[in-house]
Amino acid sequence: MDVISQIVNGVYTVSLIGHFTFTDNPEFRDILEVIPKPEITQIIVQMDKVDFVDSAALGMLLLARESAEKHGKKLVISGTQGQVKRIFEMARFDQIFNFI
Amino acid sequence: MLNNPDILSHLHASAILIVDDDPVSRTFIEMTLRNRGFKNLYSVDSAEKAMEHLICRAPELVILDIFMSGLTGLECCTWIRQQPKFKDLPVLMLTGMTDEKLRGQSFQAGATDFVSKPLHPEELCGRVNVHLLNRLSMKSLQRYKERLELELEGARELQAAILPNETEIREAQQQCQLEFAGHLDSSSEIGGDFWGFKRLLQQQMALWTVDFSGHGVASALNAFRLQAYLKESTPFSDAPGEYLGHLNEKLLRLLLRGHFATMFYGVVDPVVNRLHYACACSPHPLILKKKGAVHQLDGTGLPLGLEPHVYATQQVEFRVGDTLVLYSDALTETPDENGRYITENDIAEVLSANASAPASVLMQRILTYFEKHSAAPLRDDLTLSICKRVE
Numbered sequence: 001m002d003v004i005s006q007i008v009n010g011v012y013t014v015s016l017i018g019h020f021t022f023t024d025n026p027e028f029r030d031i032l033e034v035i036p037k038p039e040i041t042q043i044i045v046q047m048d049k050v051d052f053v054d055s056a057a058l059g060m061l062l063l064a065r066e067s068a069e070k071h072g073k074k075l076v077i078s079g080t081q082g083q084v085k086r087i088f089e090m091a092r093f094d095q096i097f098n099f100i
Numbered sequence: 101m102l103n104n105p106d107i108l109s110h111l112h113a114s115a116i117l118i119v120d121d122d123p124v125s126r127t128f129i130e131m132t133l134r135n136r137g138f139k140n141l142y143s144v145d146s147a148e149k150a151m152e153h154l155i156c157r158a159p160e161l162v163i164l165d166i167f168m169s170g171l172t173g174l175e176c177c178t179w180i181r182q183q184p185k186f187k188d189l190p191v192l193m194l195t196g197m198t199d200e201k202l203r204g205q206s207f208q209a210g211a212t213d214f215v216s217k218p219l220h221p222e223e224l225c226g227r228v229n230v231h232l233l234n235r236l237s238m239k240s241l242q243r244y245k246e247r248l249e250l251e252l253e254g255a256r257e258l259q260a261a262i263l264p265n266e267t268e269i270r271e272a273q274q275q276c277q278l279e280f281a282g283h284l285d286s287s288s289e290i291g292g293d294f295w296g297f298k299r300l301l302q303q304q305m306a307l308w309t310v311d312f313s314g315h316g317v318a319s320a321l322n323a324f325r326l327q328a329y330l331k332e333s334t335p336f337s338d339a340p341g342e343y344l345g346h347l348n349e350k351l352l353r354l355l356l357r358g359h360f361a362t363m364f365y366g367v368v369d370p371v372v373n374r375l376h377y378a379c380a381c382s383p384h385p386l387i388l389k390k391k392g393a394v395h396q397l398d399g400t401g402l403p404l405g406l407e408p409h410v411y412a413t414q415q416v417e418f419r420v421g422d423t424l425v426l427y428s429d430a431l432t433e434t435p436d437e438n439g440r441y442i443t444e445n446d447i448a449e450v451l452s453a454n455a456s457a458p459a460s461v462l463m464q465r466i467l468t469y470f471e472k473h474s475a476a477p478l479r480d481d482l483t484l485s486i487c488k489r490v491e
Contacts (some may be wrong), residue, residue: 055312055362058403062357
């Protein structure tokens with residue numbers, strides 16, 4: 001997986017690209033370290049270019065959500081499609097994540 | 101690493117074989133190494149004697165002169181590499197020339213490195229240290245790997261032991277007229293998937309498949325814990341939804357953050373010809389009817405261990421001749437050579453064509469189809485479990 005991220009006006013936008021799996025743990029740890037920073041108010045995880053997620057990837061997204069909540073920030077997910085969309089629906093993630 | 105007294109004393113205790121027919125050079129090497137603390141030195145004056153020595157001893161390093169009367173150092177080195185136990189033994193060639201051709205031949209014969217003549221104490225010790233250290237690291241890595249493999253093998257056996265065994269499967273068939281078949285193929289050495297069943301009151305039978313997030317040891321340990329609990333606890337027999345809610349609360353307390361489990365939990369009630377079930381993100385629950393029709397059940401539901409949640413109990417007709425089929429995503433997410441994926445329709449066709457087959461045959465048909473239509477290594481654990489009502 002590739003990660004492109006930027007911070008503009010307090011909005012931390014993370015674009016994920018490719019297969020998002022167990023092996024991407026180190027990259028995602030970096031993202032988790034940025035979330036608590038005081039200058040950030042909102043996190044947008046763009047997933048429109050992710051074509052595959054495994055259960056470990058879902059686990060990492062859940063950690064991101066938890067960290068955002070703990071620090072009083074809003075995390076939203078955008079653009080799930082294909083296998084990713086199907087898994088999110090199957091897992092009823094609409095009940096625990098905000099989507100745009 | 102050479103500052104570490106343990107490693108240094110280990111290096112100095114390493115056996116080193118010195119092979120040189122020139123007594124002056126041999127003594128020089130011995131003296132130099134001994135002065136630097138090396139204690140375990142053996143010297144011989146010919147390749148033949150070196151080979152004799154190597155047959156019954158296994159040094160950690162050989163210093164080998166190229167030009168000797170009798171067999172040359174190159175021939176001796178070639179012989180060393182032919183011995184399986186010496187394929188990784190460091191062999192340092194002593195050469196008085198800066199002849200590139202000779203160096204090339206030495207490497208071809210299997211030499212590890214060179215020490216040039218005339219000898220310089222610093223260079224000699226430097227090279228000996230480097231190669232001994234390499235060997236030490238390789239050996240300790242190898243030992244670590246072997247130990248890990250042994251432990252994983254043990255864990256795999258334990259994991260297999262908590263799955264339904266042949267006796268339990270036979271008993272379920274004889275006493276409850278239910279045929280069970282299961283298959284687990286882990287994408288790593290050990291995985292977090294399992295399936296099982298348990299007889300409840302009267303003729304009711306509870307059954308489940310579970311997949312813990314992630315791969316490897318952490319998810320296997322979680323799987324162990326839940327399987328043990330499922331086997332021991334008394335489930336709310338006729339209310340799978342309530343039972344999933346109960347397990348969810350339990351896992352909310354037990355699991356580390358970011359970990360979760362997906363699960364199908366069902367209860368077969370032969371008296372009313374029904375399967376009551378609840379799902380926590382169970383990918384593809386399918387019912388194969390006696391005549392070959394295939395129905396997909398609703399598998400949606402929040403995975404266990406994330407948030408408090410109310411799970412709905414659903415029910416479906418389940419008569420003699422009907423089959424419940426549960427499989428993990430790996431079945432439809434492992435492409436063949438052309439990048440084509442098995443679709444849910446493909447699975448349904450295989451099932452329909454084998455609607456009258458026993459559970460174990462049905463399982464075999466799906467696995468054969470999978471092997472034929474997938475090429476890539478598994479990205480995720482492949483789990484398959486089947487329960488069929490028979491006469």
